[in-house]
Amino acid sequence: MSLPDLGPLWLSIQLAAVTTLILLIFGTPLAWWLATTRSRFKPVAEAITALPLVLPPTVLGFYLLIMLSPNSTLGGLWRDATGNSLTFSFSGLVLASILYSLPFAVQPLQAAFEGVGRGPMEAAASLRASKLNAFLTVAVPLSKRGFLTAGVLSFAHTIGEFGVVLMVGGNIPGQTRVISIAIYEKVETLDYAQAHVLSLILLVFSFVVLLLVYSLNRRMPVRVG
Amino acid sequence: MQLSVDIRLAKPDFSLQITHDFELGGITALFGPSGVGKSTLLRIISGLEAKSSGRVAYGDEVWQEKGRFVPPHKRGVGYVFQDTRLFSHLNVMQNLKYATKRSPADSQISFEPVVETLDLAPLLDRQTGSLSGGERQRVAIGRTLLSGPRLLLMDEPLAALDRARKASLLPYIARLPNAFSLPVIYVTHSVEEVARLADQMVVLADGGLLASGGVAKTLARLDIAEASGKFEAGSVVKAVVSGQDEAFKLTKLTVAGQSVSMPASAVKKGEALRLRIRARDVAIALQKPEGLSIRNILQGTITEIAQEAETAFAEILLDIGEGQRLRARITRASVAELGLSEGMVVQALVKSVSFDRRALPKG
Numbered sequence: 001m002s003l004p005d006l007g008p009l010w011l012s013i014q015l016a017a018v019t020t021l022i023l024l025i026f027g028t029p030l031a032w033w034l035a036t037t038r039s040r041f042k043p044v045a046e047a048i049t050a051l052p053l054v055l056p057p058t059v060l061g062f063y064l065l066i067m068l069s070p071n072s073t074l075g076g077l078w079r080d081a082t083g084n085s086l087t088f089s090f091s092g093l094v095l096a097s098i099l100y101s102l103p104f105a106v107q108p109l110q111a112a113f114e115g116v117g118r119g120p121m122e123a124a125a126s127l128r129a130s131k132l133n134a135f136l137t138v139a140v141p142l143s144k145r146g147f148l149t150a151g152v153l154s155f156a157h158t159i160g161e162f163g164v165v166l167m168v169g170g171n172i173p174g175q176t177r178v179i180s181i182a183i184y185e186k187v188e189t190l191d192y193a194q195a196h197v198l199s200l201i202l203l204v205f206s207f208v209v210l211l212l213v214y215s216l217n218r219r220m221p222v223r224v225g
Numbered sequence: 226m227q228l229s230v231d232i233r234l235a236k237p238d239f240s241l242q243i244t245h246d247f248e249l250g251g252i253t254a255l256f257g258p259s260g261v262g263k264s265t266l267l268r269i270i271s272g273l274e275a276k277s278s279g280r281v282a283y284g285d286e287v288w289q290e291k292g293r294f295v296p297p298h299k300r301g302v303g304y305v306f307q308d309t310r311l312f313s314h315l316n317v318m319q320n321l322k323y324a325t326k327r328s329p330a331d332s333q334i335s336f337e338p339v340v341e342t343l344d345l346a347p348l349l350d351r352q353t354g355s356l357s358g359g360e361r362q363r364v365a366i367g368r369t370l371l372s373g374p375r376l377l378l379m380d381e382p383l384a385a386l387d388r389a390r391k392a393s394l395l396p397y398i399a400r401l402p403n404a405f406s407l408p409v410i411y412v413t414h415s416v417e418e419v420a421r422l423a424d425q426m427v428v429l430a431d432g433g434l435l436a437s438g439g440v441a442k443t444l445a446r447l448d449i450a451e452a453s454g455k456f457e458a459g460s461v462v463k464a465v466v467s468g469q470d471e472a473f474k475l476t477k478l479t480v481a482g483q484s485v486s487m488p489a490s491a492v493k494k495g496e497a498l499r500l501r502i503r504a505r506d507v508a509i510a511l512q513k514p515e516g517l518s519i520r521n522i523l524q525g526t527i528t529e530i531a532q533e534a535e536t537a538f539a540e541i542l543l544d545i546g547e548g549q550r551l552r553a554r555i556t557r558a559s560v561a562e563l564g565l566s567e568g569m570v571v572q573a574l575v576k577s578v579s580f581d582r583r584a585l586p587k588g
Contacts, residue, residue: 122273123310125297127372128327134298137323141314 031109061167112146232279254423303374332373
C-alpha cells in the first residue's frame with residue numbers, strides 16, 4: 001500500500017490555523033460586546049452569529065459562492081486589488097471558514113466573559129486600570145479556558161469542513177483540495193485503500209489534538225476564589 | 226475635603242435622589258437600613274453608575290455634571306467591596322502589586338506600612354481561594370490602599386463576617402484615616418460599627434437623605450430610630466476614666482460630671498472613651514430610687530418625647546449635661562403614668578453600658 005499525497009492534510013492544517021488565528025483576533029471583541037452589551041440589537045447579533053450552526057453547509061456555501069464571485073461587489077473589489085478570484089482560491093476558503101466556524105469561537109468566549117462578570121472589572125477600574133487594561137489583565141486571564149475551548153473548537157471544526165469547501169473552493173490541488181475533499185475524491189474513484197489511510201490519519205490527528213487539549217485543561221485548573 | 230453630591234438615579238424598582246455636601250475627615254459613616262441606596266451612592270461617587278444624572282465634585286474637581294463624566298479609573302477613588310473582589314487568577318502578593326503598579330508616582334502610601342498596618346505579611350504567598358473571610362477583606366483593603374486613593378469608600382466590608390472576625394477587623398479599619406491621611410466613607414447598617422468607627426455620619430432612608438452630623442448628636446436624634454431599627458437604637462456619650470475600684474473590680478467613669486461604673490477594664494485614668502447605651506436599656510424614674518441593683522443612674526432633663534402611636538412605646542430624649550444626650554425607650558403607658566413632659570428633670574437608670582476602646586478625637 002503506497003502512502004497517499006499528504007498535501008491535502010497539510011493544506012487543511014494551514015487553513016485551520018489561519019482561520020483560528022483570525023477568529024480569535026476578531027471573535028474576541030465581538031464576544032466581549034455580546035457579553036457586556038445591553039443593546040436591543042444583541043439578540044439579532046447572537047442569532048446571526050449562531051446561523052452556521054443550523055444552516056446546511058451547502059446553503060452557506062451557496063451564498064458565499066455568490067458573494068465571493070468576481071461578479072459580486074466583494075469578489076470584484078478583491079479581484080481589482082489582488083488580481084485573483086476569491087472563489088476557488090485559498091483566500092476564499094479562509095473567508096468561508098471564518099464565517100463557518102464563527103460560532104465555535106464566539107460562543108465559548110462569550111460564555112467565559114459572562115462568567116467573569118462586572119465585579120472584577122469594576123474592582124480593576126477602582127484600582128485605576130483603564131477599560132482596555134482591565135480587559136487584558138483581568139478578563140482575559142480569567143477567561144483562559146474560554147480561549148482554549150474557542151481555539152480548539154474553531155480549529156477542529158475547520159479541519160472537518162467539507163460542504164462549504166466543496167461549494168466555494170472546488171478541488172484544486174495545493175489550493176483548495178483539503179483532506180476531507182481528498183478523501184471524498186478517493187472514494188468517488190473507488191480508491192478505498194487511499195481513503196482508508198487518509199481517514200485514519202485524520203482520525204488519529206483529531207484524537208491527539210483533543211487529548212492534548214483536555215489534558216492541558218486538567219493541569220490548568222481555573223481557581224475560584 | 227469637601228465632596229459635593231447632587232444626583233438622581235431611577236431604576237425600575239428603586240430611585241435615589243440626594244443633594245449633600247460631605248465635609249470629609251476621618252471616617253464618615255453612611256448609615257441606613259438595607260435597600261435605601263447606600264451602596265448605590267458609593268457607586269455613583271466612584272463613577273460605576275454611568276446612568277446617574279446630576280453633579281459630583283471632589284474639592285474643585287468636577288467628576289460628573291451635564292456633558293462631563295470622569296471614568297472611575299481616573300477619579301482616584303478607592304473602593305472596598307463587600308464581596309472583596311480579589312482577582313482569583315493572582316495570589317495575594319500579585320493582587321497587591323496590581324494596585325501598586327497603577328498607583329500615581331506621588332502617592333504617599335507605600336507597600337511596607339500597608340502590609341504592617343493590616344498584618345498582611347503572613348498572607349503574601351497564599352492563593353486568594355485559601356483565605357478566610359476576614360483575611361480576604363484585609364487583603365482587599367490593602368490592595369485598595371496601595372492604589373494610592375485620595376478618598377476611600379468602604380461598602381459594608383464586615384457584613385459577610387461573623388462576630389469574632391468583625392471584632393478583629395474593626396481596629397484595622399479604625400486606624401486607616403490617621404495612618405494614611407485618607408478620608409473614608411463607610412457604608413453600614415450597624416449602629417455598633419457607626420459608634421465604634423465613625424466621627425460623623427450621614428443617614429439615608431428610602432432613597433433620600435434623612436440626617437447628617439456628628440455621630441453622638443445624630444444617633445441621639447429620635448427620628449433616626451426608623452433607620453437604625455428600634456432594637457439597636459441608642460446614644461453615644463463621651464466619658465472620662467476617673468479610676469478603678471480594685472475591690473469590686475469596677476472601672477469608674479465620669480459622664481457629663483456624673484459618675485458611672487462598669488465591669489473593670491484595662492483603661493487608664495484620664496482616658497477619654499465613648500460609651501454606647503441602647504435606648505431599650507434605659508429606664509426612667511422621677512426620683513433617685515433606693516434599694517435597686519442598677520448602679521448607673523444619670524440625671525437629665527427631658528428635651529423631647531416621641532410617642533409611637535402604632536406601638537406601645539415612646540422614645541424620650543434627655544439632656545444629661547455638657548450638651549450630651551441620652552435616649553430612653555419606655556412604654557407610652559409609663560409616660561402617661563409618670564406624667565412625663567418636656568423640661569422635666571428625671572433619673573435615667575442605665576441597665577447596661579458598652580464602650581469603644583478608641584479615644585475620642587479632640588474637639
